[in-house]
Amino acid sequence: MQHCTHCNVEILETRTTCPLCGNKLPAPQEKESVVSFPQIPSYLKSHMTLRILLFVSIVMVVLSFTIYFIFPTELNWPLLLLLGLLSIWLDMIFLVQKRFHIPKKIVWQVAIISLLSVFWDWNTGWRGWSLNYVIPLLCITALLLMYSIAVIMKLGNRDYITYAFMSALFGFIPILFLLFDWVTVEYPSIISIAVSFIFLSAIFILQGNSIKTEIEKRFHI
Amino acid sequence: MKENKKIRWRRLDNASKIFPPTVTNRDTKVFRLYCELTEEVDPKLLQEAVSPTLDSFPLYRSVLRRGAFWYYFESSDLEPVVEEESRPICAPLYLKEEKSLLFRVFYFKKRISVEIFHALSDGAGANWFFETLIYHYMTLKHKNDLPEDFPTLRYKASMSQKMDDSFEKTYYKKRAAENVDKSPSVKAYQLRGTKVEENRTKLIEGTLSVKKVLELAHEYNTTLTVFMTALYFYAINKDMPSKMRKDPVVLQVPINLRQFFESNTARNFFATMNIQYDFSRESHELQDIIHSVSESFKNELTRDKVNHHLDQLMALEKNPFARVIPLPVKDLALKIANHIKDRQITSSISNVGRIIMPKEFEPYIHKFSVFVSARRPQIVMCSYRDQLVVSFTSPYQDTDLQRTYFEFLTSRGIQVGISSNL
Numbered sequence: 001m002q003h004c005t006h007c008n009v010e011i012l013e014t015r016t017t018c019p020l021c022g023n024k025l026p027a028p029q030e031k032e033s034v035v036s037f038p039q040i041p042s043y044l045k046s047h048m049t050l051r052i053l054l055f056v057s058i059v060m061v062v063l064s065f066t067i068y069f070i071f072p073t074e075l076n077w078p079l080l081l082l083l084g085l086l087s088i089w090l091d092m093i094f095l096v097q098k099r100f101h102i103p104k105k106i107v108w109q110v111a112i113i114s115l116l117s118v119f120w121d122w123n124t125g126w127r128g129w130s131l132n133y134v135i136p137l138l139c140i141t142a143l144l145l146m147y148s149i150a151v152i153m154k155l156g157n158r159d160y161i162t163y164a165f166m167s168a169l170f171g172f173i174p175i176l177f178l179l180f181d182w183v184t185v186e187y188p189s190i191i192s193i194a195v196s197f198i199f200l201s202a203i204f205i206l207q208g209n210s211i212k213t214e215i216e217k218r219f220h221i
Numbered sequence: 222m223k224e225n226k227k228i229r230w231r232r233l234d235n236a237s238k239i240f241p242p243t244v245t246n247r248d249t250k251v252f253r254l255y256c257e258l259t260e261e262v263d264p265k266l267l268q269e270a271v272s273p274t275l276d277s278f279p280l281y282r283s284v285l286r287r288g289a290f291w292y293y294f295e296s297s298d299l300e301p302v303v304e305e306e307s308r309p310i311c312a313p314l315y316l317k318e319e320k321s322l323l324f325r326v327f328y329f330k331k332r333i334s335v336e337i338f339h340a341l342s343d344g345a346g347a348n349w350f351f352e353t354l355i356y357h358y359m360t361l362k363h364k365n366d367l368p369e370d371f372p373t374l375r376y377k378a379s380m381s382q383k384m385d386d387s388f389e390k391t392y393y394k395k396r397a398a399e400n401v402d403k404s405p406s407v408k409a410y411q412l413r414g415t416k417v418e419e420n421r422t423k424l425i426e427g428t429l430s431v432k433k434v435l436e437l438a439h440e441y442n443t444t445l446t447v448f449m450t451a452l453y454f455y456a457i458n459k460d461m462p463s464k465m466r467k468d469p470v471v472l473q474v475p476i477n478l479r480q481f482f483e484s485n486t487a488r489n490f491f492a493t494m495n496i497q498y499d500f501s502r503e504s505h506e507l508q509d510i511i512h513s514v515s516e517s518f519k520n521e522l523t524r525d526k527v528n529h530h531l532d533q534l535m536a537l538e539k540n541p542f543a544r545v546i547p548l549p550v551k552d553l554a555l556k557i558a559n560h561i562k563d564r565q566i567t568s569s570i571s572n573v574g575r576i577i578m579p580k581e582f583e584p585y586i587h588k589f590s591v592f593v594s595a596r597r598p599q600i601v602m603c604s605y606r607d608q609l610v611v612s613f614t615s616p617y618q619d620t621d622l623q624r625t626y627f628e629f630l631t632s633r634g635i636q637v638g639i640s641s642n643l
Contacts, residue, residue, distance in 0.1 A: 004639075007624060008631040012428065012640040019425060019641035020624040037642040038329055040309050042419060101320070217230045217295070218288040221544045 002028050012036065057085050083123070087116050102153070103146055103163035110142045110170055128184055131177050136188035139171040140195050147199075162214050165203055171196025229296040231283070235388035235534050236489035237340040241285060241292050242552040243559045244315055245596075247420045247616055251311040252344070252593035252601070254351045255334035259587050262328040263362060268303040270357035271326055275301070277374075278350050278487055280384055284320045285340060287548055292340075301326055306334065309421045310642050311594035311614070314338040326354070331587070333358065339489075344573040344591060344601070345477050346487040352576065359582050367581050378485030387484040388535060407497075409471035409567045410461060412597050414617025417643065422595055425613045425623040428588065428638040429630065431604050437633055441511050446572045447518055449611070450474065450496065451511040453570050453600060456626040458500045469499040473569035474518075481527050492530040494521040495566060507629075563596070573603040598622055 002011040002025045004018035011018060011025060014033035018025055064078035091112055114135050121130035146167060150160045174189035176182070183189055203211060233241075240250045275281055283294035299322050306329035314323055315338050323338040335354065337347045356374050360367065417423050431445075438448035450472060457470050478490045496517045498510060520526065537543055546554070576589045589605040592612035602611045613623045627637045 001638075007628060007639075009427075009627060010636065010638045012638045018639070019643075020620050020627065020639055022620075035330065036332075036640045037310070037424075038306050040307070217293060219290065220232065220288060220293065221290050 001030075002026065054089075057089070061085060083120075087120075091116070102149055103155070103160040106142050106146050106149075107163050107166050107170075110138050110167060113138055128182075132183050132185040133188050135177075136171075136174045136192035139167065139173070139192045140188075142167045143171060143195055143199050161203065161207055161210050162218070164199065165211065168196045168199040168203065171199070230286075231280070231294040231384070232386070233292050233294065233340060234386040234489050235538055236343065236491060238292070238538065239555060239559065240338070240340040241315060242555040244313070246313065247594075248596035249311050249313045249315075249594040250339040251314050251336050252339060252347070252591065253311055253334055253336045254347060254589065254591050255332045256351070256355055256589050257587040258331045258333065259585055261331055262333055264303055264305070264328055266361045267326065267328055267333060267358055270354055270361055271301055271303060273357050274350065274354040277353055277380075278383065279380065280341065280488060281322070281324055281350065283323065283341075285315055285323060285338070286320070287317070290545060290548055290551070292548070297322070303327060305329060306332075309419070310424055310592070311336060311422055315340070339593075341489075342487060343475070343477075343489045343491045344571065345479060345491075346489065348573060348576060348591075348603075349487055352578065355578065355582075355586075359585060363582075363585065371581060372579065378487075382485045383487040385484065385486040386488065387478065387482060387486045387490040388531070390484070391478075391482045391531060407471070407565060408468055409497075409565050410457070410465055410468040411564070412457070412568060412617075412622070414598075414615070414619035416616055417618055420616070421643070423615050423618065423620075424592055424640075424642040425615075425620060426590060426592070426640045427611045427613075427623075427627050427630075428640070429609045429611065429635055431607045431609045433635045434609055434630070437630075437635065441508065443511050443515055445609075447511060447515045449572070449600075449602065450518075450570050451507060451514040452626060452629060453568070454498050454510050454514065455505075455507050456622055456629065457567060458505055459625045460622045461500070466501045469497050469501075471495050471497045471566045473566045475569070475571050476522065476527065476530070477574075478527065478531065481524060492527065492534060493569075494526075494530070496521070568597055568599050570600040571602070573601060576603055576605045578605070 002015065003009070004011060004021065004023065004025060006023050007018060007020045009018075009020065012034070013036045014028050014030075015025055017023060061078065061082050064081050068076070068078045091109070114130075117130040117134040117138075121127065121134075143164070146160060146164050149155070150164075171192050174183075174192045177189050178186065178193075244250050279296070280294065282297055282299070284297045284299070286293055286295050297320065299320075301322055301324070304325075304327050306327045314321070314325065314336065323341045325336050327334050327336075333355065335347070335351055337350075341347075342350065353374065360371075434448070435445055438445050441448060443451075453472060454470055458466075461470075473493050473495055475491045475493050478484065478492055479486070482490075484490055494517075496514055498513055503509065503513065543551075571593075573591045578586060583606070586605065588608040588610060589603055590610040590612055591601050591603045592614045593599070593601050595614040595616055598613060598615035598617065600611060600613055602609060604610070611626075613626070615623075627639070631637050
């Protein structure tokens with residue numbers, strides 16, 4: 001066993017310096033070294049990819065604006081690029097943050113993509129494609145996706161039922177589109193409402209109790 | 222939608238409620254217990270020992286989730302996997318979006334370790350869980366060496382007793398209303414230093430002889446816990462820049478409430494007391510510090526005082542207005558409250574106490590140790606047979622405080638064995 005003459009303590013593992021005073025220790029007499037804790041490597045490198053992507057995005061935006069100012073065009077295309085990249089990053093942030101919980105992630109994606117599509121539609125001259133197609137189709141996809149993921153990943157009811165419930169509610173939003181005559185193409189909205197209706201009734205009839213306990217659990221005071 | 226099993230969930234007990242909102246990367250609210258054996262650990266047997274242990278402690282099978290108003294435990298089917306140690310000490314266990322168990326079991330050479338998120342259990346509860354795990358491991362490993370009549374594990378409590386929320390049981394609403402604390406808050410002296418990179422925790426662990434330390438404590442006519450606490454005050458003072466001496470030193474000491482109320486819960490059941498010493502006005506001699514600490518312990522550890530502590534803790538939780546505040550707001554409020562309370566203490570010291578194992582295991586077990594994630598230097602200690610392990614964990618590189626502490630003991634002829642993780 002090594003002994004620190006300065007602190008007058010025994011060192012229980014093989015070391016070059018004393019952990020208390022930092023002074024150099026005499027070489028150990030035993031041949032076999034004693035290790036109490038493993039050396040844990042640094043984990044700082046892991047976020048490098050994200051940083052590089054962020055850097056590339058910024059370079060792209062700066063370059064496009066530079067080109068635009070040197071060779072002006074009628075369409076302000078660098079602004080569109082900037083907004084496009086911002087949209088992707090916004091979505092990415094949510095994807096990464098909610099990464100542990102797939103059903104929750106799907107619900108968030110529906111909300112974010114819906115908002116972004118309305119924003120883009122409005123920004124590019126309001127042709128109505130976001131309400132006509134994107135939102136209804138998104139709701140249908142979310143419901144089907146959630147069900148298939150639940151089957152494939154063998155998720156228990158409780159892991160996804162609340163979120164299935166929420167996305168089924170989302171699926172009813174196109175009722176508003178039809179009522180207020182916001183859409184020019186009606187069939188995606190109609191299908192979305194029908195699918196949501198089927199899902200909701202399945203949830204209530206087959207899993208009514210689960211929904212009840214889920215609500216009790218999540219809302220206990 | 223195959224399984225139709227009833228989902229079981231549980232509220233967090235009073236003491237647990239503070240942990241989830243105040244978790245940070247630096248202070249993960251995770252503590253570790255390890256047992257050093259006299260031989261290398263057999264990972265396969267350790268894995269085998271986990272499942273009977275969990276059967277006796279069903280709460281350990283839960284994950285922590287967020288409701289609209291409170292956090293709650295939800296039972297889960299996750300199976301813990303025994304791994305070789307590969308993380309920094311007290312690495313995070315509770316991540317907001319991840320449904321994972323709130324403890325981990327791992328090994329490294331001769332050591333079996335568990336790390337536990339504090340919302341699940343306190344030191345005494347965790348100790349009990351760990352003793353059970355070691356019991357199962359030992360009986361698997363040394364089946365043939367143990368005598369025929371080797372006792373099976375004695376259960377100290379029924380399953381429901383272990384899952385008990387003892388705070389709930391010992392609380393009287395009426396009493397709480399009368400017991401409102403009016404003592405003014407003081408800012409305590411704060412320990413500072415250079416932080417370790419990557420939010421890692423530095424552990425300095427001193428192994429001493431229980432007998433020798435007890436003899437020394439008896440020389441001062443006091444108990445081991447009081448002696449070690451007073452010595453901590455003494456070391457902090459020696460290390461303190463004199464211009465900082467205007468602020469009192471305040472040590473937070475947890476009280477195991479099981480000794481005051483009939484409880485056998487494996488969950489959290491503790492309160493804390495703050496022991497104060499003002500070096501700007503009081504003597505710097507160890508003898509005098511011991512006297513003062515001993516008096517404070519006596520005053521704080523009376524039935525009345527403990528009841529008072531408990532009622533205060535419960536009063537807020539039972540406040541109908543507080544209960545309907547949405548969780549994110551509650552989180553923020555608790556974070557702020559915690560920050561304010563933090564300024565009122567310098568450090569904390571906790572004696573988890575003696576760990577008792579069947580006599581037949583003695584040849585195979587060398588020592589036990591407990592330590593906790595730290596946002597400031599702090600001490601946790603425990604003993605097994607004649608080995609007292611005093612663990613300092615700290616977010617700082619600096620080790621002057623630890624050196625002063627152990628130097629005093631070596632100067633009094635007690636041999637100290639030092640170990641560290643960094």
